[in-house]
Amino acid sequence: MSQVETFNPSRLTLARKRRGLTRVALAEMIEVDPRSVSAYENGEFSPDTEKLQQLAKVLKFPAAYFSGPDIEELSPDSASFRALSRRTAGQRDSALGAGAFALLLNKWIEERFRLPAANIPDLGRETSPEAAAMALRRYWDLGELPIKNMIHLLESHGVRVFSLAIDAAEVDAFSMWRDNTPFVFLNTRKSTEHSRFDAAHELAHLVLHRHGAPQGQQAEREANAFASAFLMPRGSVLANARRLPSVEDLIKLKKYWTVSVAALAYRFRTLKILTAWHYRTLAIEISSRGFRKREPEEAQRETSQVLAKVFASLRVDGVSKWDMADEFHIPREEVDQLVFGLATIGLSGDQKRSAQNRRPHLRVLASEG
Numbered sequence: 001m002s003q004v005e006t007f008n009p010s011r012l013t014l015a016r017k018r019r020g021l022t023r024v025a026l027a028e029m030i031e032v033d034p035r036s037v038s039a040y041e042n043g044e045f046s047p048d049t050e051k052l053q054q055l056a057k058v059l060k061f062p063a064a065y066f067s068g069p070d071i072e073e074l075s076p077d078s079a080s081f082r083a084l085s086r087r088t089a090g091q092r093d094s095a096l097g098a099g100a101f102a103l104l105l106n107k108w109i110e111e112r113f114r115l116p117a118a119n120i121p122d123l124g125r126e127t128s129p130e131a132a133a134m135a136l137r138r139y140w141d142l143g144e145l146p147i148k149n150m151i152h153l154l155e156s157h158g159v160r161v162f163s164l165a166i167d168a169a170e171v172d173a174f175s176m177w178r179d180n181t182p183f184v185f186l187n188t189r190k191s192t193e194h195s196r197f198d199a200a201h202e203l204a205h206l207v208l209h210r211h212g213a214p215q216g217q218q219a220e221r222e223a224n225a226f227a228s229a230f231l232m233p234r235g236s237v238l239a240n241a242r243r244l245p246s247v248e249d250l251i252k253l254k255k256y257w258t259v260s261v262a263a264l265a266y267r268f269r270t271l272k273i274l275t276a277w278h279y280r281t282l283a284i285e286i287s288s289r290g291f292r293k294r295e296p297e298e299a300q301r302e303t304s305q306v307l308a309k310v311f312a313s314l315r316v317d318g319v320s321k322w323d324m325a326d327e328f329h330i331p332r333e334e335v336d337q338l339v340f341g342l343a344t345i346g347l348s349g350d351q352k353r354s355a356q357n358r359r360p361h362l363r364v365l366a367s368e369g
Contacts, residue, residue, distance in 0.1 A: 006067040007046035014073055015059045015066075016041075018097030020090030030054040065329040074099045079174040080205035080219075095164055095174060099185060101334050102162040103178060108324060109310055116306075118158035120182050123207040129222045132208055133229035144233040146257045150199040151342070154184060155306045159206070161199075163188040163340040175202035182206045188341030191295040192302060193260040200227035225270075232257050232267045241273045247285050251296050258299050261291050307343035 027034040056063040074096040126132035175184045184202045204226035254264045269279040325332035
């Protein structure tokens with residue numbers, strides 16, 4: 001059997017992790033000893049042509065993908081994964097794989113468009129998460145008004161927002177800094193209200209934990225407290241709260257801040273609007289009515305302005321998602337999944353022009369809409 005001379009071991013590792021597979025599982029799928037997969041990934045020897053085709057088939061990547069240059073792989077330590085999540089290692093690795101391809105796509109976009117610069121202050125020295133949330137609202141001149149669209153707000157301040165599109169409730173979201181650019185990845189299969197809270201939670205990590213401390217459960221509690229205060233400012237909640245609210249009252253009130261009914265009930269409790277007994281009563285009813293998994297009267301889905309403008313411009317120029325996928329040698333479904341629920345990219349390829357030759361210098365702006 002002929003050997004694949006240009007085979008890149010790191011690309012096999014990334015593709016395997018993107019599919020959430022262990023080396024043993026992959027070995028079984030291509031009918032080799034697990035030691036062979038380890039040897040492929042360690043660069044001891046390359047798969048022959050037949051095995052390369054099997055790898056491409058089972059991993060659902062073009063064979064040409066395995067011969068490209070190194071792709072920066074994200075480590076679990078570089079991202080703000082939820083410490084209390086019930087996700088599996090495979091789900092984590094799959095999400096990090098999506099993040100690696102997002103970095104590729106973002107670089108491709110930034111070579112062609114000028115995106116908003118990062119405007120994310122370091123608030124790690126604030127006295128509390130609530131104080132940090134209020135400080136950021138002042139810094140961004142938000143006052144205490146409800147935030148209309150969290151994705152637009154993040155994008156307008158230079159955060160790159162992408163989708164995980166992983167059909168697993170255990171995978172919430174994650175964020176990271178890369179070359180002074182902040183990234184947030186959202187599970188866009190969740191309800192709008194939960195996705196907005198996830199976005200605020202990841203924003204907390206960007207402003208509170210940029211330098212890596214604290215970690216674990218403490219960091220998660222701080223991020224949750226920040227998100228709650230950022231989406232539901234104290235003064236705004238106290239001005240609009242009802243005395244002894246019912247679950248039906250909370251369903252009506254939650255629409256003002258576009259948060260989940262459970263998050264609003266908890267915010268009421270932290271601000272001592274509810275007694276411990278009243279909060280427990282509401283929490284039991286919220287759970288019994290299934291509102292922790294299925295949000296009542298869900299708000300309209302939030303989408304990306306930046307990605308919408310980028311893809312609209314590319315569509316006019318005849319550049320399709322197939323061009324992008326072909327340039328990266330990745331499945332076009334990867335591009336779809338990175339923007340799933342954020343932007344429509346049904347880009348026509350009928351009037352294709354080489355994506356590599358196109359270098360417009362456009363100013364793409366996002367605003368908090």
